[in-house]
Amino acid sequence: SQQGEEDPQALSIQEGENATMNCSYKTSINNLQWYRQNSGRGLVHLILIRSNEREKHSGRLRVTLDTSKKSSSLLITASRAADTASYFCATGQNSGGSNYKLTFGKGTLLTVNP
Amino acid sequence: GAGVSQSPSNKVTEKGKDVELRCDPISGHTALYWYRQSLGQGLEFLIYFQGNSAPDKSGLPSDRFSAERTGGSVSTLTIQRTQQEDSAVYLCASAGQGGDTQYFGPGTRLTVL
Numbered sequence: 202s203q204q205g206e207e208d209p210q211a212l213s214i215q216e217g218e219n220a221t222m223n224c225s226y227k228t229s230i231n232n233l234q235w236y237r238q239n240s241g242r243g244l245v246h247l248i249l250i251r252s253n254e255r256e257k258h259s260g261r262l263r264v265t266l267d268t269s270k271k272s273s274s275l276l277i278t279a280s281r282a283a284d285t286a287s288y289f290c291a292t293g294q295n296s297g298g299s300n301y302k303l304t305f306g307k308g309t310l311l312t313v314n315p
Numbered sequence: 316g317a318g319v320s321q322s323p324s325n326k327v328t329e330k331g332k333d334v335e336l337r338c339d340p341i342s343g344h345t346a347l348y349w350y351r352q353s354l355g356q357g358l359e360f361l362i363y364f365q366g367n368s369a370p371d372k373s374g375l376p377s378d379r380f381s382a383e384r385t386g387g388s389v390s391t392l393t394i395q396r397t398q399q400e401d402s403a404v405y406l407c408a409s410a411g412q413g414g415d416t417q418y419f420g421p422g423t424r425l426t427v428l
Contacts, residue, residue: 205357231415232415234415234416236419242404242421242422243319243406243419243420243421243422244358244406244408244417244419245419246416246417249415249416289357291358293415301365301410301415302360302363302371303348303360303417304360305350305358306357307355307356307357308357
């Protein structure tokens with residue numbers, strides 16, 4: 202089963218509005234990351250938050266992490282049409298020895314209408 | 316420097332044929348990952364290489380799938396006797412030693428007719 206589950210599956214907003222996407226996971230993690238994907242191609246890393254952090258900012262992005270609830274949120278402020286993409290959360294775990302795995306959710310499709 | 320590159324960008328093949336997908340990671344990155352993404356779905360982990368360690372093959376869906384990484388750099392994912400359900404985008408990512416962030420290639424879109 203998926204480690205990360207994004208919510209909602211799809212979100213449509215107007216340019217200038219804020220977009221909030223949520224992610225829940227099941228097992229303990231080292232960190233949680235958010236990635237963006239345009240047109241079903243390669244993913245681009247947006248931001249990483251470690252398990253001992255609660256909030257992180259990067260430009261118009263704000264990520265929170267609540268390890269007690271096993272959940273994270275990604276907020277995009279003052280959205281632009283160019284923010285239209287799929288957004289994935291990925292949980293990072295050490296899987297034994299030097300192995301490190303990211304487990305991805307199914308993503309939220311964000312549409313920002315001009 | 317250059318990012319992760321993959322080739323071909325698109326591959327159409329007939330059911331039963333073998334295909335090879337190539338990934339060139341970022342120079343110096345020791346970790347290399349292969350993922351599969353079916354239409355509208357998340358990423359499914361396939362295999363992970365880290366330096367000279369034995370690869371983590373736990374995500375390979377069947378023995379028709381195999382991958383190798385030569386010289387700690389370029390990797391090839393081979394799918395033998397392709398089936399229609401193998402149709403997907405195959406993504407490669409690399410990461411530096413101890414790095415948490417993965418850098419993705421543009422993917423190879425595989426279509427099995």
